[in-house]
Amino acid sequence: MVGDAPSIAIIGAGVAGLTCGMKLAAFSARCTIFDKGRGLGGRLATRRAEGGFQFDHGAPYLAAKSANFLALLRQAEAAGAAAPWSPEGTEPGFVGVPGMTGLAKYMAAGLDIRKGTRIEGLMPDGEGWILQWEGGERRFDIVILTTPPLQTVDLLPDEHPLAGMLDAVRMDPCLTLMVGISGEVDVARGLTGGSCEEIAWMAKDSAKPGRPNARCFVAHASTSWSERHLELNLDEVAARFLPMVLARLDLPETYAPAYVSAHRWRYARASHPLGQAYLANDARTLFVGGDWCLGNSAEHAWESGQAIAAAIGGAIKA
Ligand SMILES: Cc1cc2nc3c(=O)[nH]c(=O)nc-3n(C[C@H](O)[C@H](O)[C@H](O)COP(=O)(O)OP(=O)(O)OC[C@H]3O[C@@H](n4cnc5c(N)ncnc54)[C@H](O)[C@@H]3O)c2cc1C
Missing domain, CATH: 3.90.660.10 (Polyamine Oxidase; Chain A, domain 2)
Structure with missing residues (x-):
C-alpha cells in the first residue's frame, strides 16, 4: 500500500457502492467510484422526457426495516432529497426527490465518482489490482465490485475462486x-x-x-x-x-x-440471493457485494455496502 490509507476503487455507483463510499470516507480512505452510466444510482433510476414527463423506471420506492437505513432515509428527507411515500396498504416507504436518483445524488455528495467509465478488466498486480477501462488504467490496493453477479463474474480474472461462489445466485x-x-x-x-x-x-x-x-x-x-x-x-x-x-x-x-x-x-x-453480505479473497484486497448478496431490495444493497466498508475500515483502523 502507498501511504497510510489504501487506495480503493469501487465499481458501481448504485446504493451498495455509494454506501461503501460514504462509510469509507469516514475512515479517511482514498476512494474512487466508477460507474459506466451517465448518471448515478444504478437501479434507482429516473428518466426525464420532453413534455415534462418524469419516470422512476427502476425501484419505485424504498422501505426500511432497520433503524439505521431508516435514519439514512430520514437524513435525506431533512436535506430535501427524499420524501415519505408508499402504495396504499403496504409498509411505509420513501421516494427520492425530485426523482429516485435524488437519493443517490444525496449519498454521492463529496465522493470522487467517475461516471461514464465502464470497467473492462481487473488484473492482479502484486498485492493490489490494475483496473482497466477504455483509454485508461490505474492501480488500486483494494477493489470492491458492486455489479450484478454475472457482470461481476465477467470482470473477475479467469478462473478466480470467487466466480464459482456466484453460480447459485439468480437475478x-x-x-x-x-x-x-x-x-x-x-x-x-x-x-x-x-x-x-x-x-x-x-x-x-x-x-x-x-x-x-x-x-x-x-x-x-x-x-x-x-x-x-x-x-x-x-x-x-x-x-x-x-x-x-x-x-x-x-x-x-x-x-x-x-x-x-x-x-x-x-x-x-x-430470486436466489447469495446468503451472505459479501465475498472477499483471502488477502482481503478484492470484495464483491450488492443487493443480490442478501436479497432484492435497496436496503439489502445498503447492508452489503455497509458490511464491506466495515470490514475494510476495521483493517484501516487496526
Ligand atoms: C424494476 C425494479 C423494481 C424494483 N423495486 C424495488 C422496490 O420496490 N424496493 C426496493 O427496495 N428495491 C427495488 N428494486 C431493487 C433495487 O433497485 C436494488 O436492490 C438496488 O438499487 C441495487 O443496488 P446495487 O448498488 O446493489 O446495484 P445497482 O443499482 O445495479 O448498481 C450497480 C452499478 O454498477 C454499474 N456497473 C455495472 N457494470 C459496470 C462496469 N463494468 N463498470 C462500471 N460500472 C458498472 C451499473 O451502471 C450500476 O450503476 C427494484 C429494482 C428494479 C430494477
Whole structure:
C-alpha cells in the first residue's frame, strides 16, 4: 500500500457502492467510484422526457426495516432529497426527490465518482489490482465490485475462486413501460400496486411527492412475461406491453399516449440471493457485494455496502 490509507476503487455507483463510499470516507480512505452510466444510482433510476414527463423506471420506492437505513432515509428527507411515500396498504416507504436518483445524488455528495467509465478488466498486480477501462488504467490496493453477479463474474480474472461462489445466485429480469399522458383524458388518479399475470406492479409516478404535474405511469411486467419477451427490441416490447397498460387505465386500445418507452432490466431483482453480505479473497484486497448478496431490495444493497466498508475500515483502523 502507498501511504497510510489504501487506495480503493469501487465499481458501481448504485446504493451498495455509494454506501461503501460514504462509510469509507469516514475512515479517511482514498476512494474512487466508477460507474459506466451517465448518471448515478444504478437501479434507482429516473428518466426525464420532453413534455415534462418524469419516470422512476427502476425501484419505485424504498422501505426500511432497520433503524439505521431508516435514519439514512430520514437524513435525506431533512436535506430535501427524499420524501415519505408508499402504495396504499403496504409498509411505509420513501421516494427520492425530485426523482429516485435524488437519493443517490444525496449519498454521492463529496465522493470522487467517475461516471461514464465502464470497467473492462481487473488484473492482479502484486498485492493490489490494475483496473482497466477504455483509454485508461490505474492501480488500486483494494477493489470492491458492486455489479450484478454475472457482470461481476465477467470482470473477475479467469478462473478466480470467487466466480464459482456466484453460480447459485439468480437475478430475475424486469421489462418496464413508461407512459406519459397529456390532454384532457380521464385516467386513474392515484393508481398503485396491484398485480396480474402480466403486470406485477403499476404506479402513477406523478402522484409521488415533488414530481412534475404531467401524468406519468410506470408498469413492471411480471417475471414470466419479462422472460418471454426479454430479447425483443424495446419498440416491440412497448408495442406489446402498451395495450395491457391502457386496459389498466381504462383507456381504449386505440389511445396514443404522448410518451411511451420500454426499459429492459436484465438483472432486476435476485430470486436466489447469495446468503451472505459479501465475498472477499483471502488477502482481503478484492470484495464483491450488492443487493443480490442478501436479497432484492435497496436496503439489502445498503447492508452489503455497509458490511464491506466495515470490514475494510476495521483493517484501516487496526
Ligand atoms: C424494476 C425494479 C423494481 C424494483 N423495486 C424495488 C422496490 O420496490 N424496493 C426496493 O427496495 N428495491 C427495488 N428494486 C431493487 C433495487 O433497485 C436494488 O436492490 C438496488 O438499487 C441495487 O443496488 P446495487 O448498488 O446493489 O446495484 P445497482 O443499482 O445495479 O448498481 C450497480 C452499478 O454498477 C454499474 N456497473 C455495472 N457494470 C459496470 C462496469 N463494468 N463498470 C462500471 N460500472 C458498472 C451499473 O451502471 C450500476 O450503476 C427494484 C429494482 C428494479 C430494477
